[in-house]
Amino acid sequence: IYTFKGIPYAAPPVGDLRWRPPQDPAGWTGVRDAAQFGARCPQIVDAKAPPDSPLYEVLTYRSNSSSEDCLFLNVYTPNVASTADLPVMVWIHGAAMVIGAADTYPAEIPTSLHNVVMVTINYRLGNLGFLPTRGAETDSNVGLIDMVKALQWVQGNIRNFGGDPDRVTIFGQSGGAWAVSLLVMSPMATGLFHRAISQSGVAGLTTTRRGDVTRTENLAARVNCTTNSYDDMMSCLRSKPAQDLLFLEIIPIVGGRFLPDDLWDLMYKKQVNKVDYLLGTNNDDYGMLLSVIPHFSEDGLNRTILETILPAPLQFDADQFPVTIDQYLDPNMDDPIYTRDRFIQMMTDCRYAALTVLMAKAVAAYDTRVYQYEFQHRTSLFSMRPSYTKAAHGDELFYMFGIPLLRDDTGASWKYSFTQEERDLSLDMMAYWVNFATNGDSTGAVRIRDLVTWPRYTSSQSYLKLDVTSSADVRLRESNMKFWNEEVPR
Template identity: 55%
Template sequence: MADVGSSAVCTFIALLRICSVIADSVVVSTTSGDVQGYEFQTSSIGSPAFDRIYVFKGIPYAAPPTGDLRFRPPQDPTPWEGIRDASSFGDKCAQQPSTYPMQPEAAPLYGEFWNHENISASEDCLNLNVYTHNVYVLANQPVMVWIHGGSFTQGTGSSYPGEVLAAHHNVVLVTINYRLGHFGFLPTLEDDAPGNFGFRDQIKALQWVQANIRNFGGDPERVTIFGESSGGHSVALLVMSPMATGLFHRAISQSGAGLLPARQQGDVTATEAVASAVGCATTPYGEMMSCLRGKPAEDILEAGSPAVFPLPVIDGHFLMDNPKDLVRKKKLNRIDYLLGTNNDEYGWMLSIRNLYVDGLSAAEFQARMPNDLFFVGLTYPEGNTSALIPAVVHEYLDSVDTDDPFAIRDQYFQFKTDMGFLASTALMVEAQSALPVRVYQYEFQHRSSIFPFKPDSVKAEHLDELFYVFGIPLLREDSSWKLPFTDQERDLSLDIMAYWVNFANNGDPNNYSGAACLRDSVDWPRYKPSSKHYMKLDLTSSSDTDLRGDRMKFWNKVVPKLMGEDESTSGVLQLSWSIWSFAIPLAYFLCNI
């Protein structure tokens, strides 16, 4: 593998651009100007393949979406003269201050990974970060572009450390910001972009990657997008979007499959609600938008309401139809896809904490159903959700001792996990695997040893796999490990990073061609409709078939029929409410994932 020494100079003949590494900094050319990153010594990372990597932070990929550019598609950044310093993170996108994590005992651990309160927030936030061990223009490393989670209302790409992944693998890692909340998703009446601004930002970042990543040692013909939670949903929506065709070649969705409810183009009721909240008249439309574009960002941020939760718009550009219908009709980009969930998504972070104390009675389980199933009625207006309650109770309580409140509680959380996460993922897996592409499904099952503050009943919950994907167990501090993961957990992290990068490199998590080092990992079988293989990711990983098959038949076959849908749409329509079953709570308290 060609590399660059401390005084090397490489000439990018195709574009007649020059990249150079001098002392402990590195300068790379982009289409907007030169950027200077820095050299990061990897001695603080366990078992790295490379003794140093190069890091570039806060590179603008679009113009600040402020003033008249607020609520408009992203525009090209203004070119700069000279060399731009890329040693510090840029601003994160405008968002409310985080109150996460909720409980003090979780703060030191989760704060180590996701705490971004020290990063300033503004609307001038459309920037990205690049991590690479090789800036040689002919290095042709696979590229992985991370789309962060946070309920589409909070978060930043800068809070996900890319150093470990880049230090272990021949890969260029890019983490991006995109507009959030009202700034990213309020619908408008503009023809070119009636909403979806956050998704359009993601498209713009991918276009920047295509134009520039070769100068950072990456191969623009091998770009993999990956993300978790709302980032996973973003990945799936990009898989559905014709605007994204050709901008990436593989995809990984973690705990999010994109089957979100969507607004129809022209529906600006959410925008009118925000306008009223900040003192803008709602008519005429042009004056409303002019007023909104002139308001301070703080006023827009404070105009929060579940009624205006961020949702995609069927705009005829980014999104051509309801996600559920695109999946049903298999109108998807033909790319290799790896996706999955955790086996207890609703275990602690997303759960109702007081249920752990005394558990639930069967009567309490049933009493919660009307609220949990409320959005079924919105999706199936001809159906009757009260008729669905006995079926749900039968599905989840017939197999447990109804005198055991803790068993009932556990089934309640499994009900939430199945309905809110797994059912939609199962449908996306089925749809994509019917195309001539490779699909791999997983369930992450390991409860990490570093969570003693969580109840014993909690298994692998929402966002737990992120520690392993980004190599957090491998961080060192002086001569010891930074966090008290076990050696087995460090091996699990090495395995998962290898699976992810192998997939990005070759479309197969088992294929180590081009890898910096090999591992004796368990073979991960490809998912096919006939076999339904998936991988159980754990300290001792293994493959299995038909993940929660009976439960998925319940949600994707039985429920639609009970709600009056015919077989031609069974298994798809219910997804417009499955995400809503947890979307509104996320808008309030799950804002750092």
């Protein structure tokens, strides 16, 4: 395959361009060196591989530095002929919009196995990408507008890399999946993509109104930029080092160009981009996150502790939590193992699955092609994890990027000791994703192996259980989904 790294899609957002929409990059003459990744965007920590498994070394940074001059993308293609017209998949990385980089994800494997062009992008993170501002020259969602700028670059240039600008799929996981769902809702992204994939994340209901700069004023107070003048405050903030400005809870700002109205008002008014959508979750998206909370253990979770200590840190309303307990816990069951496992299911449903089902229903009402999945496989290599965890948040990434198929340096042996069933699952998952990007049909024509038919999400609410033995089912945990989406105020 051909790889082109570190291509600038926007001007460096530095100095006076900090917190402003991305501008066109400077051009160049001659041949540009595209052998090295561009710098990653400034972030609260420069993540390294977790110590629990050498497998995570695959999903770590490959660029050598971080800088505010970070608006780069990378292109992976099997064919550079301008007439190739291959489907294009644009990857938006996750990690809560506060860490991460485009270079973390090895797009070479799916590109080499399938006729598809893959693009991975950087975008501004944390306060540098999502600080609430006001004024005609700014839009507070500049990290999201970076993505729009990257998609505009794809429309204008991808044919030179063998891609078809009329078959562009955006896809992402966690924070990247959240961003994908917002791009589906944004009028700024209209016509820039044709299909979307959200893996374990869609936008919720929490937003900030444009013009509310309370969080910005709080940041200014932390870095000695407090002043009665908004313009002076912003000038002071623009003078501060990037690393002093990064901490922020990422909440989309509505009322600007990117999101002119509240998220679900846009959805229910059908003022969104009508595109095919593939979306889903993992059956234990919250398990690994909860495993680090005190009182969680292999021995279970004490019900009294669950009811008295955990609601506050998990941000449950005091009146809402007892009703939720009644939905998930049998009052006659006082087994700590049962309590722990049901609580994990409750949090996975609340934070991930219910919103995904809500989005699937809303998009399916537009008569576009929608596919839902639940990834259910516990990876054999993760024996170091607590035994009660299943398919944790992000586990599907290894399969989607073909990591089980990596060979060692000699090419004679597998690099990691996945089972053959897991290698087959990786082949299946890549085929489903590329088929969807190719023509909107996940089962499609790309078949290195026979694929289980993946039915469309319609009124029957069909979904695919993605596992080493996949199968179709309907109405994912219907009672729980109805509870979160119809009975509990959000």
